[in-house]
Each structure stands twice: as structure tokens, then as C-alpha cells.
Amino acid sequence: MGKTNTRFLRTDIQQIIKCNKSLFWESFGGMIFVITGNNFPTTRWQYIGKKGLTQFNRIVTFSFRFRNRQSLFLPAEKQWISMRKKSIISKKAAQQAAFFTFKLLGGLVAGILLLILGFIIVNGIGVINWEFLTAPPEEGMTSGGIFPAIFGTLCLIAGSIIFAFPLGVMSGIYSHEYAGNRHIVKFIRVMTNNLGAIPSIVFGLFGMALFVNTFGFGDSILAGSLTLGLLILPLIIRTTEEALKAIPDVYRTGSYALGATRLQTIRRVILPMAFPNIITGLILSIGRVSGETAPILFTAAAYFLPKLPSGIFDQVMALPYHLYVIATSGTNIEASRPIAYGTALVLIGIVLFMNLLAATLRKYFSKKANLK
Numbered sequence: 432m433g434k435t436n437t438r439f440l441r442t443d444i445q446q447i448i449k450c451n452k453s454l455f456w457e458s459f460g461g462m463i464f465v466i467t468g469n470n471f472p473t474t475r476w477q478y479i480g481k482k483g484l485t486q487f488n489r490i491v492t493f494s495f496r497f498r499n500r501q502s503l504f505l506p507a508e509k510q511w512i513s514m515r516k517k518s519i520i521s522k523k524a525a526q527q528a529a530f531f532t533f534k535l536l537g538g539l540v541a542g543i544l545l546l547i548l549g550f551i552i553v554n555g556i557g558v559i560n561w562e563f564l565t566a567p568p569e570e571g572m573t574s575g576g577i578f579p580a581i582f583g584t585l586c587l588i589a590g591s592i593i594f595a596f597p598l599g600v601m602s603g604i605y606s607h608e609y610a611g612n613r614h615i616v617k618f619i620r621v622m623t624n625n626l627g628a629i630p631s632i633v634f635g636l637f638g639m640a641l642f643v644n645t646f647g648f649g650d651s652i653l654a655g656s657l658t659l660g661l662l663i664l665p666l667i668i669r670t671t672e673e674a675l676k677a678i679p680d681v682y683r684t685g686s687y688a689l690g691a692t693r694l695q696t697i698r699r700v701i702l703p704m705a706f707p708n709i710i711t712g713l714i715l716s717i718g719r720v721s722g723e724t725a726p727i728l729f730t731a732a733a734y735f736l737p738k739l740p741s742g743i744f745d746q747v748m749a750l751p752y753h754l755y756v757i758a759t760s761g762t763n764i765e766a767s768r769p770i771a772y773g774t775a776l777v778l779i780g781i782v783l784f785m786n787l788l789a790a791t792l793r794k795y796f797s798k799k800a801n802l803k
Contacts, residue, residue, distance in 0.1 A: 579736055590743070606619045626665045632728075635729040651731060654731055732752035
């Protein structure tokens with residue numbers, strides 16, 4: 432009989448042993464025997480040829496042949512095995528139904544994503560050329576290119592990551608490695624989760640009140656980057672905490688046993704091992720920052736700015752806001768519709784490129800940590 436059937440029989444046997452309080456089971460030359468009884472210290476059994484088994488107590492004998500796959504059971508247990516087979520079949524059917532449901536839902540999500548991407552690609556690929564990627568907008572944004580918006584988007588992504596990533600990683604390290612008071616840690620996590628649940632437009636209003644007006648940065652790259660950095664800060668903190676939790680404590684205790692301080696342990700042992708998972712938070716942050724419109728609407732974005740900014744205190748065009756403008760309130764919405772699809776396609780391409788770059792870094796640090 433094949434390996435699958437052997438495992439199936441052994442599973443049934445183990446269930447019989449459990450139900451009958453049996454204490455031993457063994458196999459000989461393709462024949463499986465189960466010894467049942469409550470007096471194991473006095474139980475004796477003897478194997479006779481290839482036909483059966485004798486002992487002083489009640490026995491249950493299972494035998495099977497490899498060719499015809501026949502199974503012989505004692506009448507007392509045959510009905511129970513039949514019920515057990517039906518139960519296993521019903522469980523397998525339920526499991527297959529669950530797997531089919533999960534596959535169907537996964538395929539549905541993938542199909543919707545491919546449908547959206549296909550729609551944008553079909554409608555936007557026609558305007559993608561070198562001039563579109565390198566020239567400024569012209570004629571009321573109904574022609575020309577989107578290079579200022581591309582440049583502004585990259586500046587905002589870089590500025591927000593430079594501000595939020597180090598701060599979020601250090602905050603996650605403190606809350607998991609240093610904050611010994613459980614109440615303080617719980618308070619930090621609750622506030623972090625609440626901060627992550629705030630709508631992005633609230634961050635935009637807060638950034639306008641704090642960075643634009645109070646600090647006097649005005650509508651600028653700096654104000655927009657700081658606002659977007661606050662937006663993704665909770666995500667980076669939580670990702671860092673989860674990455675540090677995944678490191679077993681044996682590495683910490685081993686490092687302490689060798690005489691390393693806590694700071695040395697975190698820097699030389701824990702952080703290199705957790706950094707590949709921390710990069711996951713960076714990937715998610717890039718994806719969110721690149722598509723946000725509400726925060727930069729009040730802090731950085733310009734309606735039309737054909738020139739590139741000269742410093743961090745200048746306004747910039749950004750792809751999300753530019754897409755919103757030409758799709759809803761442009762000078763000629765119908766004429767600029769292909770440009771809107773092209774802008775959306777370029778934005779998706781930038782997000783994909785940044786994610787691939789972050790994934791490459793994650794793979795590099797994973798290999799580096801494994802080598803160490």
C-alpha cells in the first residue's frame with residue numbers, strides 16, 4: 432500500500448488507541464498491530480508468522496496488502512473505522528472548500544488589480560514619450576510634459592523618508608528594547624495606533640498650522656515633507672517593533688553573556704537581523720507617501736509651476752495633485768484626459784520602481800545578516 436494510505440491507517444490507529452486507552456502499537460513487515468488494554472505492565476503479546484498476534488488481553492489487528500489495498504479489521508472496531516473515514520472525508524471536503532474560497536477571493540483581488548492597471552495602461556500609454564517625461568506643462572496643462580511634477584514628487588518622497596525613517600526606527604527601538612514600564616509602552620502603542628488612524632487631510636491641516644504658519648516655512652518642500660513624515664511615522668514605528676519582536680531573546684542573552692552592553696547588542700546583533708523586516712515598513716511608507724494628495728494640498732503643492740524649485744522653501748508640483756487638477760478642474764478637461772491617464776501611469780511606475788529598490792535593499796541586508 433502507498434505511503435498515503437499507510438499514514439491514513441496510522442492516523443486511524445492512533446485515534447483508536449486514544450479512544451480505547453490503548454498503550455502500544457507496532458508494525459511488522461507491512462502488518463500493523465495495536466495492543467489494547469488497561470493492564471500494560473502485565474500485558475504480553477507474541478508475533479506468530481505473518482498471520483496474527485496473540486496476547487492475554489483483547490487485541491485489535493490491522494493488516495493490509497500492498498497490491499489489492501484490502502484492510503481487515505475486527506468487527507468491534509470496523510464500524511468505528513467506517514465512521515472515522517466518513518469524518519475524515521467530511522473534514523477534507525471542508526478543507527478543500529475553504530481552499531477554493533481563498534483561491535477564488537485571491538484571484539478576484541488579483542483580477543481587479545489587473546483590470547485597473549490594464550485600464551490605466553491602455554488609456555495612458557499613448558502619451559508616454561521622452562518629451563512627456565522631460566518637458567514642463569504647456570497651454571494650460573493640456574499639452575507638454577510633467578517633469579516638474581515628477582521632480583516634486585521625488586523630492587517629497589525623499590524628504591519625508593529622511594525625516595520619518597530614522598525617527599520611527601529609533602522610536603520603535605526605544606519602545607521595545609528600553610522602555611521597561613509596561614504602562615509607558617502601552618501608552619506609546621495606543622497613541623501610535625491612534626496617530627496612524629487619523630485621516631490624511633487632518634495631517635494636512637496640522638502641517639499647515641504648524642509648519643506653514645507657526646514655523647514660517649510657508650508652502651514649501653520642507654513643510655510638505657515634514658507633514659508626510661508625520662503621516663508615515665506610526666507605520667514605521669509599528670513595523671520596527673514587530674521586526675524586533677521576531678528576534679529570539681537568545682541572541683540578546685548570548686550577547687550580554689559575552690560582555691556586550693545593551694547598546695552594542697542592539698547595534699551589532701539585533702538591528703542587523705531585524706533590518707530586512709524594517710525595510711518592509713519603508714516600502715509601505717513609500718507607497719503611501721507617493722499617492723497622498725490632501726497633506727500636500729495645504730503645505731507644498733502648486734497648481735501650475737513650470738519651473739523647478741531652487742530650494743527646500745519653494746513650492747513644487749506633485750503628481751497626485753497634478754492628476755487631481757487636470758482630471759477635475761483643468762482649463763480643458765477633455766483635452767487633458769489622456770495626460771491624466773499618462774500621469775497616473777507614471778505615478779504607478781515611480782511607486783513600483785521605489786518599491787523594487789527598497790525590496791532590493793531588503794534582500795541585500797537579509798543576505799548580509801545571514802552571512803554574519
